[in-house]
Amino acid sequence: MLYLYAKALHIIFVITWMAGLFYMVRLFIYHTEARRRPAEVYQILHEEYIKNERLLWWIIATPSMYLAVAAGAVMLYINPAWLQAPWMHVKLMFVLGLIVYHFICQRIMYTLKGGGNKWTSIQLRLWNELATVLMFAIVFLVVLKNAVNWVYGVLGLILFSVMLMVAVKWYKKVRERT
Template identity: 50%
Template sequence: MYLYIKAIHIISVVSWFAGLFYLPRLLVYHTEAQVLPEEGRKSLGEHLVKWQRLLFNAIMVPAMCLTLASGVTMLFLVPDWLSQGWMHLKLAFVLVLLYYHFYTRKLLLEVRKGVFRWTSVQLRLWNELATILLVAIVFLVVLKSSLDWIWGVLGVVLFAVSIMVAVKLVNRNRK
């Protein structure tokens, strides 16, 4: 039974992250569309809102719920993990991921109302946070207690800085 739950967990995590990667990108496109003439902006905006709503409600929310339910089920089946430090850190990262999910929804609702508080560059940087969390969680789960915490944290920080610099360089080259 455990392996079936684990398979469901992996599939739902992949689906959830697909949405977490794509929704901020749609918000980038929506923000950048604001410089278009009125007719194009309105038409594209309507399509983007439709895609954003479908992505969030039909993919991200169900995938998040399945991820959490299967994760809790695995913890129920293997309760000893709750006494291990790597699991505490993983659960902390999952809490950050949930915050990311719901804050992105907040941004989505603002954009639907025509409120564009974030620039496209800021949204691109926000988009990379999901990548950083994915890398941290995967390495943590795969390496578990064999992970040297100092090197692990240093690696995640260096990866995050690299991603942020890359986004800045790509944006500079686009201009």
């Protein structure tokens, strides 16, 4: 029964973690685009974005990450046989990638706070899609486990990534026309 509680908590905190990451990068995009405004308007927006980013990061995203990892660790402790499954090794690699993504976002947050961010809004839009790709990979691995043909899975992930990049580039062109 403890396993099922850990699983439920793991799912809940993964959802809140991903929501936090998705929204955080959206805030980065808006924060970056605010630089185009007049200085006095930018200063007001800058302070507001700093506050919203800090609250989202420290109240939702980061605690959710730690709680999702903790619940996942409890599940692996209760059922260590999962560690023998090859799909679990791949999943944990993707999860590690998501954790690295998380801390790169934290660095972007601090850089934006200091006013020295070098990322453009289009780069941040593409960066946001990386979390989507990682999430898709993790969910498909967990659901399909060994039923996944790795060649088709990798090709599908690459195709999905290319489609996301094309969509972001298309959106940029649409925005530039308006």
